[in-house]
Amino acid sequence: MGIKDTAEEWRVINTATPFEGNKTSVRKDEVLMPDGSTAVRDYQVHPGSVAILALDEQERVLVLRQYRHPVRHKLWEIPAGLLDVPGENPLHAAQRELYEEVHVKAEDWRVLTDIYTTPGGCDEAVRIFLARQISEAEGERFEVSEEEADMEFARIPAAELARGALAGELHNTCLVVGVLALLAAQAGDGLDALRPADAPWPARPFEGR
Structure with missing residues (x-):
């Protein structure tokens, strides 16, 4: 007997946007509860994100270390970014x-897993891809600034990253979920059984292929 999440939308009586930022905003919804009462829910509205667990020929994961101001930490992460354009193909x-x-490209792409990062307070949806058969990209490296200008890079075995996550030493959501999903897939039906890279994503419908 399998279990799965199901789409459902309770009626919104009133809504407001008390804050609107550069990429995200805050919404205040008054929601009708099943018992007839109402409750106010404040949450961050987010465009969605993608993350990439890139695996090299030695079964190492490409990771980067970046300063994250809200949590006052430098975190080891996998490459990730916002879905800046509505309807963009993830x-x-x-x-x-x-x-x-x-500055890497990959020949083999698959969907590793899809997640909601913090569904109690934010509608951010993230699709984590598995990228294999990687090689250096052509051309000049992309020019970075601000926190990204201080990034460090490494290639670390997935088992070592999993150990760090379970030991409470690594905390980035996409890295932890991505690495544990990778190990689960390898222990299960194998990486070739993962969904194709263009698999439907109801949380963030996209155009084209």
């Missing part, structure tokens, strides 16, 4: 982010 966005952040 695979195209992932290919762009892999090039811009680590």
Whole structure:
């Protein structure tokens, strides 16, 4: 007997946007509850993101270390980025982010997993891709600034990253979920059984292939 999440939308009586930022905003919804009462829910409205677990020929994961101001930490992460254009094909966005952040391209792409990062307070949906058969990208490296100008890079075995996550030493959502999903897939039906890179994504419908 399998279990799965199901789409459902409770009626919104009133809504407002008390804050609107550069990429995200905050929404205040008054929601009708099943018992007839109402409750106010404040949450961040997010365009969505993609993340890439890139695996090299030695079964190492490409990771980067970046300062994250809200949590006052430098975190080890996998390449990731926003879906800046409404309806953007997430695979195209992932290919762009892999090039811009680590100057790498990949020949084999699959969907590793889809997640909501913090569904109690944010509608951000992330598609985590598995990228294999990687090689250096052609041309000049993408010019970075601000926090990205201080990034460090490494290639680390997935088992070592999993150990760090379970030990409480690594905390980035996409890295932890991506690495554990990778190990689960390898222990299960194998990486070739993962969904294709253009698999439907109801949380962030996209155009084209």
